[in-house]
Amino acid sequence: MVLKKLFFLFVIRPLLLIFGGMRVSGSTLPTRGPAIVIANHNSHLDALALLSLFPLETLPRVRPVAARDYFCSTPLRQFISRYLIGILPIDRRPRSHHARPLEPLLNALERGEILIIFPEGSRGDPGELRPFKSGFAHLAKKRPDVPVIPVQLRGTDRALPRNEALWVPFVLEVQIGKPHYFSKTVSEFTQEIEGVYLHQEPLPSKRFPASD
Amino acid sequence: MNTVFVSAFIVAALLGIASAAEAILRARGRSSDELYQRIRSWWIMAAIFFALILSGPTGALWLFGILSYLALKEYFTMIPIRQVDRRIIFWSYLSIPFQYWWIADGWYGMVLIWIPVYLFLLLPLRQVLTGETRGFLRSTGTVHWGLMLFVYALSHLALLYTLPDREGIGGPELLIFLVILTELGDIYQYLFGKTFGRRKILPKVSPGKTVEGLLGSLIATALSAWGLSWLTPFDLPTALLAGLLISAAGFVGDVVVSMVKRDVGVKDTGTLIPGHGGIMDRIDSLTYTAPLFFHAVYYLYY
Known part of the structure; x- marks a missing residue:
């Protein structure tokens, strides 16, 4: 886990400082687990930008939850994902009906880790919010004592969108919401968290479509 | 020195x-x-x-190059763009080191035409290669406009710095004269506006600006220019005129950037400078004072 700290201290943070510049507003991120951080997902920069905001001592215990089939598909990708970023790999399509996909996540929360979950599932089109999957709500239902913190990321979709390899500098905005705790039902809690994102002010590019 | x-x-x-x-x-x-x-x-x-x-020319040029980059990044973050505009925005960033390299190299002709001519021709070419016709004019114009203001106009600060010495007075002194007076002009406008401000001058663009603030700033900046004229080769009338020019041009730069902010619907351009806002908020006046002051000095003394 020393590798992860060094990677963020000497590679990711300087890169984000030079080619991004972070504008953080709202509440503060949790420094102690267990906690669940929810974020919208449009770019590979999302997880890196979020992780870079945690203090170095906390960093090893912050785990982005990511698909095993994509992030562990090649040896290089697996090395970066596991050792430099420290993802928590999960199976998108469990092989049997008896598999319990939430188990590794519950274990991680038990160990006091902070999970980063992107409920949109995968990176969508730039600036578009895809419908939230309810996985995080099922997790929160099992651990209603764990805070769920919605974080809104903007600018990453412009800086490094899906299917692009060129990182173009833009200021990255991070808005940290207040913690929510599970109550009522899974679908209601999913809607409650999704509502935080739907009621955000849209990006300038969405307010003034270029074609008007 | x-x-x-x-x-x-x-x-x-x-x-x-x-x-x-x-x-x-x-x-x-x-x-x-x-x-x-x-x-x-x-x-x-x-x-x-x-x-x-x-620290010398290298440090000064890096300072203005980085300022250009940060201001341009704030600008591109603010404005509405299409996804395909990422390419010309990348090219725009790449033009910054070239612009400052020409200045360091003393290639005066190229400094003056690199962005107004070459980038003006190159950005549309890149757009053609992308092939997205919808919104082409609007986005190319918007991106090039940002380059003109935050790279081309601002780089005149660096150009001013590189002016050679004349009887112990050279670029660094003229640059300091310009920057101090531009910032003083801003502060005077605020102070006179706060104290005596009655009539709004441009209520639709910048509700804080008043006639009294502008007049106070013109007079006070002219007097300050006289007080600082030991940094320049100016005689008394020239110093007073320089002060008037800097105060008036600074006002225009300020309200032009306000215009951009009103258009895209933000109050501050960023949070990089606590108490001030973003880089764009601080250098807005300089984008107008730098080219005008540089060319006035260049015409009269070089």
Whole structure:
């Protein structure tokens, strides 16, 4: 886990400082687990930008939850994902009906880790919010004592969108919401968290479509 | 270079007075966190500015190059763009090191045409290669406009710095003269506007600006220019005119950037400078004063 700290201290943070510049507003991120951080997902920069905001001592215990089939598909990708970023790999399509996909996540929360979950599932089109999957709500239902913190990321979709390899500098905005705790039902809690994102002010590019 | 040290001490003394005044206001419970942060940020900006000016041409050029980059990045973050515009935005960033390289190299002709001519022709070419016709004019124009203001116009600060010495007065002194007066012009406008401001001058663009603020700033900046004319080869009438020019041009730059902010619907351009906003908020006046002052000096003395 020393590798992860060094990677963020000497590679990711300087890169984000030079080619991004972070504008953080709202509440503060949790420094102690267990906690669940929810974020919208449009770019590979999302997880890196979020992780870079945690203090170095906390960093090893912050785990982005990511698909095993994509992030562990090649040896290089697996090395970066596991050792430099420290993802928590999960199976998108469990092989049997008896598999319990939430188990590794519950274990991680038990160990006091902070999970980063992107409920949109995968990176969508730039600036578009895809419908939230309810996985995080099922997790929160099992651990209603764990805070769920919605974080809104903007600018990453412009800086490094899906299917692009060129990182173009833009200021990255991070808005940290207040913690929510599970109550009522899974679908209601999913809607409650999704509502935080739907009621955000849209990006300038969405307010003034270029074609008007 | 001794005059540069003297001007640094004068700025430090002025900021010292500002800090002391803020402390007195604070003791009477009439200060605000914003005022405190504002003055603190002035100290930091002045320290960085003078340190890099004194470090020589390399430091000064890096300072203005980085300012151009940060301002342009704030601008591109603010404006509405299409996904395909990422390419010309990348090219725009790449033009910054070239612009400052021409300045370092002393290639005056290229400095003047690199962005207005070559980038003006190159950006549409890149757009053609992308092939997205919808919104082409609007986005190419918007991107090039940002380059003109935050790279081309601002780089005249660096160009001014590289002007050779004439009887002990050279680029660094003229640059300090321009920057101090531009910032003073802004401050005078604020102070006179706050104290005597009645009639709004441009209510739709910038509701804080008043006729009284502008007139006060014109007179006070002209007098300050006279007081600082030892940094320049100017005689008394030229110094007064330079002060008027800087105050008026600074006002225009300020309201032009306000216009951009109104158009895209933001109040501050960023949070990089506590108490001030973003880089764009601080250098707005300089985008107008730098080219105008440079060409006036170049015409009269070089």
